[in-house]
Amino acid sequence: MVNQLADLDRVFQALADPGRRLMIDRLSQGSASVSELGKPLAMSLAAVLQHVQVLEASGLVRSAKIGRTRTCSINPAALRSAESWISERRSLWERRLDRLGDYLADAADSPPRGLPGNHGQIPEEKQ
Amino acid sequence: MVNQLADLDRVFQALADPGRRLMIDRLSQGSASVSELGKPLAMSLAAVLQHVQVLEASGLVRSAKIGRTRTCSINPAALRSAESWISERRSLWERRLDRLGDYLADAADSPPRGLPGNHGQIPEEKQ
């Protein structure tokens, strides 16, 4: 809870790799060892470990070593923080769209005054 | 909807940068021009444009040029796809934790047989 901003950096960065997402996918249905996580991945074990370390640094995954095997599991709190960040922005935008829709539905008779804070039409075409 | 996998790569990669998240943040409360998005960012306009292009390539943002200004807006569908990916894995894990909790609550009297598919204890300590 120290640096929420840089934490999100690491979380999204961690999620940006398909191999690491596959690991999360695997872990979402139960804890697993490092080599188990690497099994579907066509890369050296050392590389797998580096991915696990990225996931762990982001807080998405926790791990503990028992004997010679390291067992990894998901930390749902980190997933939730990323999820919330997205969700908040999306719902903000969608609520705004709703209000705009209401406004336009009403606007057929009222005189044009300009909607404060609304610079935007929704663009359709490119270039 | 062509390549969901590589799309998520780009979406999470785009969200991994604090400047780009600030842009999304700004856009969540209404469309904005490229220079408007760059105003809080202490970098050249050319750099801002590159960020916008990353956001656009990921599908998170759409834009259209009118006159000499390019107006950007959020595409909520892309946000939702990232949100869903996370949400699905997290709830899978959490439902699994619940079942495990139920099992442990019942287990005081029944003989130990092993829970199929459950390799994991929840690790606490490191190294």
Next chain:
DNA sequence: TCGATACTGAACTGATCACTTGACTATTGG
């Protein structure tokens, strides 16, 4: 005990990233 297993650390390499600068185009407004 001893070979196989499971990981770990370090160094190195090619690719991608986040910028920069500088030159250029298109629009706008007085």
Next chain:
DNA sequence: CCAATAGTCAAGTGATCAGTTCAGTATCGA
């Protein structure tokens, strides 16, 4: 018309990333 504004393109640079190989260490199991 013409200066200021808004964006665009291209090339280059230093930093980070994703992987490798190789040389360990610790543990397990027969």
